[in-house]
Amino acid sequence: MTGLSELYFNIDSGYLEGLVRGFKGGILKQNDYLNLVQCETLDDLKLHLQSTDYGNFLANEPSPLTVSVIDDKLKEKLVVEFQHIRNHAVEPLSTFLDYITYSYMIDNIILLITGTLHSRPITELIPKCHPLGSFEEMEAIHIAGTPAELYNAVLVDTPLAPFFVDCISEQDLDEMNIEIIRNTLYKAYLEDFHVYCSELGGATAEVMCEILAFEADRRAFIITINSFGTELTKDDRAKLYPRCGKLHPDGLAALARADEYEQVRAVAEFYAEYKQLFDGAGNNPGDKTLEDKFFEHEVKLNVNAFMQQFHFGVFYSYVKLKEQEVRNIVWIAECVAQRHRAKIDSYIPIL
Amino acid sequence: MSGKDRIAVFPSRMAQTTMKSRLAGAQKGHSLLKKKADALTLRFRAILKKIIETKVLMGEVMKEAAFSAAQAKFVIGDFNHVVLQNVTKAQTKVRSKKDNVAGVTLPVFEHYGDGSDSYELAGLARGGQQVSKIKKNYAKAVELLVELASLQTSFITLDEVIKITNRRVNAIEYVIIPRIERTLQYIITELDEREREEFFRLKKVQGKKKAIKAIAEIKRLELKALGVDVDNPADMLKDTHEDEDLLF
Numbered sequence: 001m002t003g004l005s006e007l008y009f010n011i012d013s014g015y016l017e018g019l020v021r022g023f024k025g026g027i028l029k030q031n032d033y034l035n036l037v038q039c040e041t042l043d044d045l046k047l048h049l050q051s052t053d054y055g056n057f058l059a060n061e062p063s064p065l066t067v068s069v070i071d072d073k074l075k076e077k078l079v080v081e082f083q084h085i086r087n088h089a090v091e092p093l094s095t096f097l098d099y100i101t102y103s104y105m106i107d108n109i110i111l112l113i114t115g116t117l118h119s120r121p122i123t124e125l126i127p128k129c130h131p132l133g134s135f136e137e138m139e140a141i142h143i144a145g146t147p148a149e150l151y152n153a154v155l156v157d158t159p160l161a162p163f164f165v166d167c168i169s170e171q172d173l174d175e176m177n178i179e180i181i182r183n184t185l186y187k188a189y190l191e192d193f194h195v196y197c198s199e200l201g202g203a204t205a206e207v208m209c210e211i212l213a214f215e216a217d218r219r220a221f222i223i224t225i226n227s228f229g230t231e232l233t234k235d236d237r238a239k240l241y242p243r244c245g246k247l248h249p250d251g252l253a254a255l256a257r258a259d260e261y262e263q264v265r266a267v268a269e270f271y272a273e274y275k276q277l278f279d280g281a282g283n284n285p286g287d288k289t290l291e292d293k294f295f296e297h298e299v300k301l302n303v304n305a306f307m308q309q310f311h312f313g314v315f316y317s318y319v320k321l322k323e324q325e326v327r328n329i330v331w332i333a334e335c336v337a338q339r340h341r342a343k344i345d346s347y348i349p350i351l
Numbered sequence: 352m353s354g355k356d357r358i359a360v361f362p363s364r365m366a367q368t369t370m371k372s373r374l375a376g377a378q379k380g381h382s383l384l385k386k387k388a389d390a391l392t393l394r395f396r397a398i399l400k401k402i403i404e405t406k407v408l409m410g411e412v413m414k415e416a417a418f419s420a421a422q423a424k425f426v427i428g429d430f431n432h433v434v435l436q437n438v439t440k441a442q443t444k445v446r447s448k449k450d451n452v453a454g455v456t457l458p459v460f461e462h463y464g465d466g467s468d469s470y471e472l473a474g475l476a477r478g479g480q481q482v483s484k485i486k487k488n489y490a491k492a493v494e495l496l497v498e499l500a501s502l503q504t505s506f507i508t509l510d511e512v513i514k515i516t517n518r519r520v521n522a523i524e525y526v527i528i529p530r531i532e533r534t535l536q537y538i539i540t541e542l543d544e545r546e547r548e549e550f551f552r553l554k555k556v557q558g559k560k561k562a563i564k565a566i567a568e569i570k571r572l573e574l575k576a577l578g579v580d581v582d583n584p585a586d587m588l589k590d591t592h593e594d595e596d597l598l599f
Contacts, residue, residue, distance in 0.1 A: 071429070114436040128432040178437070179472035186476065219476050226479025230471045240475075291426050291478060327425050334421035338414065343422075 006203075009310035013093050016085050017309070020318045023081055024306060026053030027325055029351050036332050037344050042070070045333055067333045074326040079131045082319060092200060096312045098159065099193045100319055104133025105160055106189060110182045112138065113150060135159070163188035180236065183223065187242040190216050194244035200312070207305045207313030209244075214301060216245030217274065218294050224255045224264050225290070246271055273297070288346075295348045299324055303351065321350055357534040362541035370538060374531045381523040388516040390453040395509045402502045409495050416488040423485045426478035433473060442466055443493055450505075455512045460501035462494055 009017075028036075032052055039045045042065040046058045057073050058065065086097045108129040115125040126138060137154045155161060163185050176184075190212060197208035220241040227237050238256035241247075247255065247267075254267045268274040277297055281290040288296075302317035328347035335344040360366045423430065444465045450457045474482035575582075 111432055111436060114433075118436060118439065120436065125432075125436070177472055179475050183476055222477060222479065223475055226475050227472075232472060232475075289480065291480070295426075327428070331421065331425045334418075334424070338417055338421065340414065340418045343418075346425075 006310040012090050013312070016088055016093065017314060019085065020314050021306070023053075024314070024318055024321070027321055027350055028052055028329075030349055033328070033332070033347065033349065036329065039332075039336050042067070042333060042337055045070070045329075045336060049329075067330060067337050070333050071326070071330045074329060075131075078319070078322045078326065081322075082132060085315065093312055093315070095196070096200070096204075097315060099189075099196060100316055101132050102160060102163075102189050102193075103186065104130040105135055105158070106133070106163075106182065106185045108133040108135075108138070109155065109158075109160065109185075110178055113181070114178050116150065160185065160189075163192065180232075180240070183219075183240045186219070187240055190219075190242040191244050203308045203311035204313055207308060207311055208316060211298075211301050211305065211313065211316065213245040214273075214298065216242035217247045217251070217271075218298070220245065220247055220252060220255055221264060221268070221274075222291070222294070224258055225261060228260060292346070292348065295324065299348055299350055324348055325350060357530055357537050360534060360538070362538040362545075364542070367535065367538045367542065370531055370535045374528065374535065377523055377527050377531060381520060381528065384516055384520045384523065387453050388513060388520055391455065391509055391513045391516060394452050395506070395513060398502055398506050398509065402499070402506060405495060405499050405502060409492070409499060412488070412492050412495055416485070416492045419481070419485040419488045423474075423478055423481035426481050427474055428477075430474070430478075430482075434470070437469060437473075439469060440466065442468065443490070445497055452509070455509065457505040457508055458501065459505070460497050462497040 032048070035048045036045060039048060043063070046065060049058065050056055054074070054077065057077055058070065061069055061073070082097075082100075086094065086101075089097055111129060112122075112125055116122075122139070129138065135158050137158055140154050151164060155164060194209060194212045194216075197212065198205050200208075223237060223240050234256055238252065241252045241255065243249070243252065245251075251267055251270065255264065258264050258267065265278050268278045277293040278290065281288060281293050299321065302320050305311075305313040305317035328350075331347050332344060335341055358370075360370070442464060443462050445460050445462050448459045448461065450459045468486075470482070470486065473479075
């Protein structure tokens with residue numbers, strides 16, 4: 001019952017929700033972005049960032065600043081905040097937060113598998129992993145030579161094991177293209193997360209299921225569009241569609257049959273929100289791309305998550321919004337550094 | 352310049368003809384080398400112009416490619432390591448061919464694609480369009496780079512060869528030919544001098560012969576005056592002196 005859960009929420013998670021809302025208050029506003037866009041050099045950018053929540057995070061960097069340094073530092077701040085929240089969390093919030101890290105874990109595992117397959121030393125690979133997605137068995141990856149060995153020896157102990165079990169068999173691991181493995185894992189992860197959120201019930205389920213449904217549908221659309229002209233068959237493609245979105249089952253079946261962009265658009269016509277997104281998108285210069293529209297919609301959903309209280313969705317939304325902010329700042333920094341100001345306004349405004 | 356000397360040769364008519372033919376050979380060689388140097392310089396300038404064009408184009412292409420990399424990063428996140436870890440073998444390779452310009456072999460590089468695109472499915476779930484754009488941009492950049500590399504190697508090689516050829520042309524023009532000419536000059540002067548000496552000698556000898564003849568004539572006249580028959584030569588048969596037998 002929603003009433004009761006709201007009453008008991010603050011006992012375990014009140015401090016953390018307050019913390020997250022405080023962090024959310026520090027997300028850059030339109031004003032800040034306008035200031036950043038006016039910068040001529042990266043040092044100007046650093047100066048402007050000092051007056052925001054980021055403070056002096058770049059203070060100890062030697063000049064000249066590079067975009068990759070700014071990128072790393074921005075990510076570091078997010079990681080520190082997330083880990084603080086995670087350390088203070090108890091069940092069920094801690095499992096929820098773990099689910100958030102699984103997507104980074106999937107990327108890390110794919111990176112480690114590819115690296116091990118091509119015999120790169122493990123010490124080279126570990127620093128390239130996303131810090132939010134680290135798990136204990138990471139150091140042990142190098143003992144395996146093939147993906148199948150890797151699975152049996154190492155991955156079976158990680159929290160991602162169930163995702164492997166559901167959809168990939170041992171032979172598949174060896175034969176499949178690494179991107180297909182990545183997308184299959186992600187599909188299993190999304191569906192599992194969706195189920196977990198529905199079980200949590202209440203406002204969390206409301207907010208999270210909507211966000212995850214959109215994520216699933218977005219992946220289905222993008223995979224379809226990007227697989228035109230590649231060696232990915234329609235059946236393989238259909239296996240990559242997460243089933244927890246609004247498109248399941250009819251939309252997904254239609255997408256699986258699609259051969260070109262117009263057909264995908266036709267499928268989107270049946271769903272009001274997606275029709276809107278496809279309408280404005282195009283590949284002409286000056287148009288927003290479809291991906292941009294998807295990003296905007298995602299940001300909108302995430303901001304709306306903060307409208308309700310006493311649910312876990314705020315944590316997920318905060319992480320996603322912060323990531324988008326990091327992407328925006330890095331984009332502006334790149335445009336400034338490369339002196340290519342034509343598209344500097346193509347960042348996604350958040351608040 | 353150490354060309355003040357001439358070739359050490361014994362001045363004779365044959366040496367003169369030899370020197371003349373050498374001079375002709377040197378002049379022919381000079382004109383041929385000059386032609387070669389001119390052809391190479393022409394090609395050199397053409398390459399220089401092309402290099403400037405290509406470099407300017409390269410600047411733009413790289414800028415475009417870096418920007419598309421930034422765009423891809425915006426959509427996908429950090430995909431550097433995905434690309435790096437998936438590298439197995441080269442997809443674009445370079446072949447070198449030889450091109451001949453006025454006798455100089457220049458290496459020419461051409462690129463060719465080998466094998467299928469191993470990054471076909473990269474960015475499948477996010478940013479596939481950006482990935483294909485950045486693939487195209489960087490492929491173009493690589494092509495331009497290969498062309499630029501081939502132009503620059505030919506530039507350097509040609510430069511070397513032009514320097515060498517010009518050095519040779521100048522050497523022939525300012526050292527060899529003057530030396531041969533000087534030698535020829537020397538031979539001619541020596542021959543002339545010898546002729547003059549010969550002439551002088553002959554004249555002297557003639558003079559001396561004349562003097563001896565004059566003295567002999569005077570003697571003859573004296574003898575004639577004494578009654579000795581000097582007009583007819585002595586008759587050996589008349590002479591009845593018994594010569595002693597020669598015994599060895």
